[in-house]
Amino acid sequence: MQIEIERKFLVKDDCYKGQAVESHRIRQGYIAHDSGRSVRVRIRDGRGILTVKGPFIGLGSRPEWEKELSLQEAEDLFQLCKPGCVDKTRWIIPAGNRSFEVDEFHGENEGLVMAEIELGSEDEAFEKPSWLGQEVTGDKRYYNSYLARNPFKTW
Numbered sequence: 001m002q003i004e005i006e007r008k009f010l011v012k013d014d015c016y017k018g019q020a021v022e023s024h025r026i027r028q029g030y031i032a033h034d035s036g037r038s039v040r041v042r043i044r045d046g047r048g049i050l051t052v053k054g055p056f057i058g059l060g061s062r063p064e065w066e067k068e069l070s071l072q073e074a075e076d077l078f079q080l081c082k083p084g085c086v087d088k089t090r091w092i093i094p095a096g097n098r099s100f101e102v103d104e105f106h107g108e109n110e111g112l113v114m115a116e117i118e119l120g121s122e123d124e125a126f127e128k129p130s131w132l133g134q135e136v137t138g139d140k141r142y143y144n145s146y147l148a149r150n151p152f153k154t155w
Contacts, residue, residue, distance in 0.1 A: 001063050001064070001065050002063070002064055002065075003057070003061055003062070003063055003064070004053070004061070004062055004063075004064040004118065005058075005060055005061045005118060005119045005120070005121065005122055005124075006060050006116045006117060006118045006119065006137075007060050007116065007117055007119065007126075007135065007137045008060070008114055008115070008116045008135070008136045008137045008139075008142055009114065009115045009116070009132050009133055009134065009135050009136060009137075010113070010114060010115075010133035010134045010136055010142075011102060011113040011114060011115050011131055011132065011133055012130075012131050012132070012133040013131050014113075014131075015129075015130065015131040016091060016093050016100070016102050016115070016129070016131045017091060019093045019094070019129070020091040020092060020093050020102075021092055021093070021094060022091075022092045023089055023090065023091045023092070024044050024045055024089070024090045024092075025044070025045075025087075025088075025089055025090075026042060026043070026044045026086075026087070026088050026089070026090055026103075027042070027043045027085060027086070027087050028040055028041065028042040028043070028085065028086045028144065028148075029041055029078050029081030029082070029084070029085045029086070029148065030081055030082050030084070030145050030148050031077065031080050031081055031082070032082075033082070033145040033148075033149075035055060036054070036055030036056055036062070037052075037053065037054055037055055038051075038052070038053045038145045039051070039052050040052075040053070040144075040145070041069075041074050041077040041078055041080075041081060042074070043071065043074050043075070043078075044090075046071055047068065047069070047070075047071060047074075048068070048069030048070060048071055048073055048074025048075075048077070049066055049067070049068055049069060049074070050066065050067045050069055050074075050077065051064065051065070051066045052064070052065045052066075053065075056138075058122050059122055059137060059138055060119075060122065060137045060138065061122060082148070082149070083149075084108075084148035084149050084151070085107075085148060086105070086109065086144045086147055086148050087105070087106040087107045087109075088103045088104060088105045088106060088109070089103070089104045089106070090102070090103050090104075091103075091104065093115075093129070095117070095126065095127040095129060096126060096127040098117055098118070098119070098126055098127075099117070100115045100116070100117050100129070100132075101115065101116050101117070102114070102115045103115075103116070105147070105152065107151075108151030108152070108153050108154075109147050109151050109152040109153065110152070110153065111152060111153070112147070112152040114136070114142060115131075115132060141155075
């Protein structure tokens with residue numbers, strides 16, 4: 001099992017779109033989310049992914065396990081998800097030897113745009129583009145499992 005180390009930021013403007021090398025539409029739901037753990041099903045580009053995340057073990061660090069699913073398996077698992085779904089476009093933007101994933105949310109989370117970067121260690125230095133805003137790593141309101149239950153439009 002791998003350890004995911006990511007930092008999350010709000011995004012100040014849409015300049016990132018001109019730097020994007022790819023984008024993907026993503027729909028995800030949660031089968032379970034409790035005590036920092038989550039079981040998520042995602043459909044991205046016609047493929048399914050089942051992800052299990054454990055509780056945080058540091059700032060932005062947590063165990064993560066993923067398994068690719070067929071589209072039909074993912075659609076079937078969506079029937080088991082709790083109410084609330086996250087719909088977003090993910091933009092991939094290179095930044096030095098890493099890439100930012102910028103999520104532009106749709107539906108009930110419209111208006112929220114966040115960037116995250118996966119790192120090799122919690123203290124790894126990385127390039128911070130001009131469109132990067134306030135850091136929200138560790139703020140549970142900005143995690144997708146929270147947004148599925150408490151949409152941004154209701155804040």
